[in-house]
Amino acid sequence: xxxxxxxxxxxxxxxxxxxxxxxxxxxxxxxxxxxxxxxxxxxxxxxxxxxxxxxxxxxxxxxxxxxxxxxxxxxxxxxxxxxxxxxxxxxxxxxxxxxxxxxxxxxxxxxxxxxxxxxxxxxxxxxxxxxxxxxxxxxxxxxxxxxxxxxxxxxxxxxxxxxxxxxxxxxxxxxxxxxxxxxxxxxxxxxxxxxxxxxxx
Amino acid sequence: xxxxxxxxxxxxxxxxxxxxxxxxxxxxxxxxxxxxxxxxxxxxxxxxxxxxxxxxxxxxxxxxxxxxxxxxxxxxxxxxxxxxxxxxxxxxxxxxxxxxxxxxxxxxxxxxxxxxxxxxxxxxxxxxxxxxxxxxxxxxxxxxxxxxxxxxxxxxxxxxxxxxxxxxxxxxxxxxxxxxxxxxxxxxxxxxxxxxxxxxx
DNA sequence: GGCCCGGCATGACAACTGTCACGTCCTTGC
DNA sequence: GCAAGGACGTGACAGTTGTCATGCCGGGCC
Numbered sequence: 001x002x003x004x005x006x007x008x009x010x011x012x013x014x015x016x017x018x019x020x021x022x023x024x025x026x027x028x029x030x031x032x033x034x035x036x037x038x039x040x041x042x043x044x045x046x047x048x049x050x051x052x053x054x055x056x057x058x059x060x061x062x063x064x065x066x067x068x069x070x071x072x073x074x075x076x077x078x079x080x081x082x083x084x085x086x087x088x089x090x091x092x093x094x095x096x097x098x099x100x101x102x103x104x105x106x107x108x109x110x111x112x113x114x115x116x117x118x119x120x121x122x123x124x125x126x127x128x129x130x131x132x133x134x135x136x137x138x139x140x141x142x143x144x145x146x147x148x149x150x151x152x153x154x155x156x157x158x159x160x161x162x163x164x165x166x167x168x169x170x171x172x173x174x175x176x177x178x179x180x181x182x183x184x185x186x187x188x189x190x191x192x193x194x195x196x197x198x199x200x201x
Numbered sequence: 202x203x204x205x206x207x208x209x210x211x212x213x214x215x216x217x218x219x220x221x222x223x224x225x226x227x228x229x230x231x232x233x234x235x236x237x238x239x240x241x242x243x244x245x246x247x248x249x250x251x252x253x254x255x256x257x258x259x260x261x262x263x264x265x266x267x268x269x270x271x272x273x274x275x276x277x278x279x280x281x282x283x284x285x286x287x288x289x290x291x292x293x294x295x296x297x298x299x300x301x302x303x304x305x306x307x308x309x310x311x312x313x314x315x316x317x318x319x320x321x322x323x324x325x326x327x328x329x330x331x332x333x334x335x336x337x338x339x340x341x342x343x344x345x346x347x348x349x350x351x352x353x354x355x356x357x358x359x360x361x362x363x364x365x366x367x368x369x370x371x372x373x374x375x376x377x378x379x380x381x382x383x384x385x386x387x388x389x390x391x392x393x394x395x396x397x398x399x400x401x402x
Numbered sequence: 403g404g405c406c407c408g409g410c411a412t413g414a415c416a417a418c419t420g421t422c423a424c425g426t427c428c429t430t431g432c
Numbered sequence: 433g434c435a436a437g438g439a440c441g442t443g444a445c446a447g448t449t450g451t452c453a454t455g456c457c458g459g460g461c462c
Contacts, residue, residue: 014308016217034306047326105235108216123333144409150285155391158449172409177450187418188449189390190356345439359419372440378420388448389419405462411455419448426441432434 002119005031005048006075007039007065008058017052017081024112036060040068043076051118053098055082055089062147063092071096079118081111084127088123088199100124139200140182148175150201153192203320204215206232206249206277208240208266210258218253218282218312237261241266241269244277251320254299256283256290264293271298280319282312286330288337289400303323340401341383349376354393 002023006029008014016180018029031046033039037059043051051069055064060068066078067088079100080093090101100118102111103126114124141149158176164167185191195201205222207230210216232247234240238260238308244252250318254263261269267279272348280301281294291302300319303312304327315325321346342350352362359377377389396402 008379010305011308012282012303012305012312014212015312016214016221019221019309020217020219023220081213084455092284102213104211104213107212108220111213111216142408152390155388157387157388167409168411170412174410175450177452180450185356186450187356187358189353189393192390193354194354343438368439369441371442374420375422375440378422381420404462406460407435408457408459410457413454414453415451417448417450419446421445421447423444423451425443428437428439430438432436 002115003025003030003049004028004048004115005033005039005043005046007033007036007042007051007057007062008054008081009034010054016058017181020108021112021115027112027115029097034058036062036065039065040072040140043069043073044060045134048073048076050077050079052079052115054091055080063089063096063098066093066098067096075157077121077123079114084199085132086197086199087129087133088139090125090129090133090159090199091138092199094125101129103129119158136198139195139198141179141195141200145175145179145182146195146201148172152176152188153196153201177189203316204231204248204250205227205316206234206240206244206252207245208237208252208258208263209255209282210235221309222303222316224311226318227311228316232278235264239264240266241273244270244274249274249277251278251280251316253282253316254279256281256285256294262298264290264297267294267299268297278319278322279326280315280356284329285400286333287398287400288330288334289340290327291330291334291400293400294338295326300331303327303329317343327381337399340399341398342380342396342401346376346380346383347396347402349373350380350393350396353377354397354402 006014014032021027022029031042033042053064053065060106064082069076069078077099079101080098085103093101100114102114117124125127151164158169158172162172180201183191183194185194207215207218215233222228223230234243237258240303247360254266258264262316263281270277270279278300281299281305286304290293294302303315318325359370359373363373384395385391386394386395
């Protein structure tokens with residue numbers, strides 16, 4: 001019997017996945033959490049074999065939770081189950097020690113199989129997404145550029161971003177200019193969008 | 202036995218919801234689709250009593266699908282089940298004839314009840330969201346302002362938006378300026394974000 | 403030590419954006 | 433018929449943004 005942990009901030013989806021997986025005779029959902037920072041404790045307490053983790057979660061994202069699990073609960077493997085097939089997510093998830101990565105528009109029948117393969121120590125990765133990840137490459141942004149772009153996402157002016165980041169306006173403009181150049185965008189807003197889509201933020 | 206139709210573009214979520222609802226003795230999932238424009242045909246063919254519809258879907262969004270259902274399949278009631286509790290979505294869904302509106306972070310146990318209530322002809326609406334909807338009010342944007350804001354979302358310049366909308370640059374600037382004023386934003390990007398969050402796009 | 407890279411900053415310039423005043427066409431409603 | 437309002441346009445202006453050159457400081461690295 002494979003023991004499962006579910007982590008997803010949407011309670012309805014979490015409950016529905018539990019119902020789906022519990023139908024399988026060899027799978028059993030032993031814990032459910034709605035926040036990333038509760039994953040490690042729950043996995044240890046429930047002695048989970050495989051953790052299904054969403055990426056977007058309050059408290060701690062699924063990738064950071066994967067890294068924490070890998071370090072602190074060695075008996076538990078991670079399978080990322082996410083809405084967004086963003087190249088950067090896959091790369092970072094694998095770097096963090098995830099054993100699998102599936103997007104939420106894969107057919108429901110394949111999920112149980114993915115769980116079993118991950119439990120056996122195999123890697124499960126969406127092949128299309130793997131190709132996209134190779135094509136996109138690693139994030140070209142420096143840490144500061146990433147930070148400034150994230151602040152720019154709210155739509156404020158350079159002055160506001162500068163206040164939030166404790167930088168001068170000129171410096172913010174330089175970082176934005178660099179980010180626009182590196183993403184191949186032509187405006188700040190486009191740079192934000194492209195970076196988001198690639199999973200670089 | 203209540204006959205259900207599920208419409209959600211994420212196959213995994215769709216399948217999981219089916220598993221969850223099929224556990225209830227008085228509910229039965231009789232059809233599943235992944236596109237909005239397949240809803241009406243499927244509901245008619247399967248003689249569904251209640252349709253659970255996501256808002257974001259390819260082909261036709263869940264609100265338009267609700268309107269189509271209301272007109273063409275009178276025996277089938279609609280329950281919107283969505284990730285985003287955006288005030289504008291709720292308002293438009295009710296205007297389109299939806300009987301219920303729940304967000305995906307409600308507990309899984311409540312979904313079956315919501316379905317039963319909708320089937321009995323009752324309205325099911327998230328109370329918090331109802332309050333937010335009253336507070337936010339109707340969209341203040343004219344059709345053109347909405348269109349230009351949508352085009353602005355990609356992050357292009359005024360010149361690009363003007364080309365896409367077949368308008369002069371001056372006109373585009375005027376619409377953007379009006380939208381910025383009406384949303385209470387201070388930049389174009391912020392106006393886009395606020396309009397998105399309120400479900401006005 | 404010298405070199406490169408990143409973080410941080412300034413100043414200047416062209417381009418773009420947001421605002422405003424003003425004007426023309428339609429359509430809708432009284 | 434005419435007022436009201438939205439769609440569409442022009443022109444002008446101040447303010448903001450994106451780019452570039454240039455500089456300083458610190459940490460790796462050979």
